[in-house]
Structure formats: structure tokens, C-alpha cells
Amino acid sequence: xxxxxxxxxxxxxxxxxxxxxxxxxxxxxxxRRKVREDLRKTGLFGRGACVAIGLDxxxxxxxxxxxxxxxxxxxxxxxxxxxxxxxxVVEGEAGTPHRDQAFDQARQLAKRLNVHHIVAPxxxxxxxxxxxxxxxxxxxxxxxxxxxxxxxxASIIATGHSLDxxxxxxxxxxxxxxxxxxxxxxDPRGQLHHIRPLQRIPEREMRLYALQCDLLPTNSKGxxxxxxxxxxxxxxxxxxxxxxxHPGTNYSLLRSLERIHLLRGVNASGAKPLSDDRK
Numbered sequence: 001x002x003x004x005x006x007x008x009x010x011x012x013x014x015x016x017x018x019x020x021x022x023x024x025x026x027x028x029x030x031x032r033r034k035v036r037e038d039l040r041k042t043g044l045f046g047r048g049a050c051v052a053i054g055l056d057x058x059x060x061x062x063x064x065x066x067x068x069x070x071x072x073x074x075x076x077x078x079x080x081x082x083x084x085x086x087x088x089v090v091e092g093e094a095g096t097p098h099r100d101q102a103f104d105q106a107r108q109l110a111k112r113l114n115v116h117h118i119v120a121p122x123x124x125x126x127x128x129x130x131x132x133x134x135x136x137x138x139x140x141x142x143x144x145x146x147x148x149x150x151x152x153x154a155s156i157i158a159t160g161h162s163l164d165x166x167x168x169x170x171x172x173x174x175x176x177x178x179x180x181x182x183x184x185x186x187d188p189r190g191q192l193h194h195i196r197p198l199q200r201i202p203e204r205e206m207r208l209y210a211l212q213c214d215l216l217p218t219n220s221k222g223x224x225x226x227x228x229x230x231x232x233x234x235x236x237x238x239x240x241x242x243x244x245x246h247p248g249t250n251y252s253l254l255r256s257l258e259r260i261h262l263l264r265g266v267n268a269s270g271a272k273p274l275s276d277d278r279k
Contacts, residue, residue, distance in 0.1 A: 054089070162202065
């Protein structure tokens with residue numbers, strides 16, 4: 001039996017990038033610690049705020065949003081000045097199996113975690129007033145999330161992007177020579193802060209955490225490999241190979257992004273403790 005490096009319990013994971021072997025308890029603590037640190041770095045939680053959390057139904061491998069909602073609810077449970085609202089953007093017409101399943105999974109999780117839940121319908125037809133250049137479904141869903149977050153009075157949007165997802169985005173922008181694209185706001189009016197508190201969590205660890213905490217839907221599938229995202233998916237596959245052969249590659253790309261933000265003068269001042277201060 002391989003033991004945890006922090007205690008004598010059986011390890012369940014070997015983090016090749018850190019060299020650590022962790023048991024269930026210390027693995028979950030490691031995930032939550034990274035999320036807390038990332039939230040604190042944003043400097044957005046020193047005072048009251050309404051946070052809109054993008055919660056999909058998990059039907060296309062979207063367990064990250066479920067992990068995010070569970071961890072943020074736990075972190076902010078003692079903060080009376082922080083309000084969480086889960087927003088599920090569902091596409092298609094009511095009565096279709098995919099839409100109904102996505103809504104049902106998200107609704108059940110939000111109810112279980114005692115978080116207010118909003119459903120934001122998204123038709124496949126073109127959306128009036130949509131920002132230029134939003135050609136694929138992911139962009140349109142993000143815009144719909146932004147609109148609903150604004151309507152709910154949120155000042156922050158949190159999404160469950162993993163380390164793999166963020167690293168892939170950074171690598172793709174580098175390949176395209178689009179460094180400015182790393183700074184574009186998802187909210188064209190600049191009224192909302194978009195944060196990704198799970199950006200230091202590898203996708204396989206995110207799934208393991210979701211599995212341990214019973215956050216995965218029974219019909220969870222892999223990511224949609226749409227032909228419209230062919231280049232993006234190729235980048236993810238090649239980058240996954242690099243990170244497998246050279247552990248830490250994805251973290252290096254994330255640090256590159258953080259370094260670029262620092263050079264651009266992005267302020268990441270610290271906030272007060274996330275859970276312990278009460279109002």
C-alpha cells in the first residue's frame with residue numbers, strides 16, 4: 001500500500017507535477033486550499049458581493065461547475081455579505097431530453113447545496129444585441145450568463161474552468177499571436193469581474209474530487225468535440241501530451257499568464273479572510 005506523504009493513510013493520487021502522494025482527506029484539502037488562495041488573490045472579496053456561478057448540467061463533462069459551486073458555498077457559508085446565485089444556461093426548447101436533463105441535474109445540486117438557482121434559456125436562433133464575433137455556442141452561452149448575472153445584480157461571475165482549459169486557452173492565444181486576447185473581458189461593458197477559481201486544478205483532479213463528493217451526474221459524458229473547435233481540441237490534445245511527458249507544463253503556462261497580467265499592471269491585492277469574517 002502506497003501511503004500519503006502527509007499521514008499514514010492510503011494514497012489515492014500521485015501528483016506528478018508536485019511529487020506528492022495524497023490520501024482522500026489531504027487531496028481534498030489541497031484542492032480547497034488552491035481555490036481559497038486563488039479567490040484571495042483576486043482582491044474582490046474584501047467587502048460584500050453577489051457572485052453568479054455558471055452551473056451547467058454536467059452532461060458534457062462539465063463537472064467543474066459542480067465542484068466550484070460546492071467549494072464556494074463551503075468557503076462563503078459564514079459570510080453574510082456574500083450572496084451566491086447559480087445560473088444554468090440551457091439551450092434548446094423546453095421538453096427536449098438534453099435541456100431537461102441539464103436543468104434537472106443543476107437544479108438538484110443547487111437545492112442540495114442550498115444555493116439560489118436561476119435558469120437562463122438560450123435559443124439556438126441568433127440572439128439580438130449579441131456582441132460581434134460570437135460565432136459558437138460557448139461564446140453565446142457565456143454572453144447569456146453575463147446578461148443574467150447582470151439582471152441578478154451580480155458584480156462577479158465565477159466559472160469552473162480547469163487548469164487544462166486555461167492552459168489550453170493561453171497556448172492557443174500564443175500560437176495565434178493574440179496576446180491581447182488574454183485580456184478581453186467576457187462582459188463587453190466591463191461591469192462584471194470574471195474569475196476562474198479552479199484554474200490551478202488539473203482536470204483529472206477535478207473529476208476525482210467530484211467523484212468523491214458525489215457531484216458527478218450518473219450520465220456524465222466527455223467533452224463535446226465539435227468540429228467548430230477543431231484547432232482548440234488539437235491544442236488540448238497536444239498540450240495534454242506535453243504535460244504527461246513533462247509534468248508541470250500546464251502550470252508553467254498558467255504562470256506565464258499571471259506574469260503577463262503583472263506586467264500589464266493588473267492589481268491582485270489581497271482581501272480579508274474568506275470565511276471567518278462575519279457581518
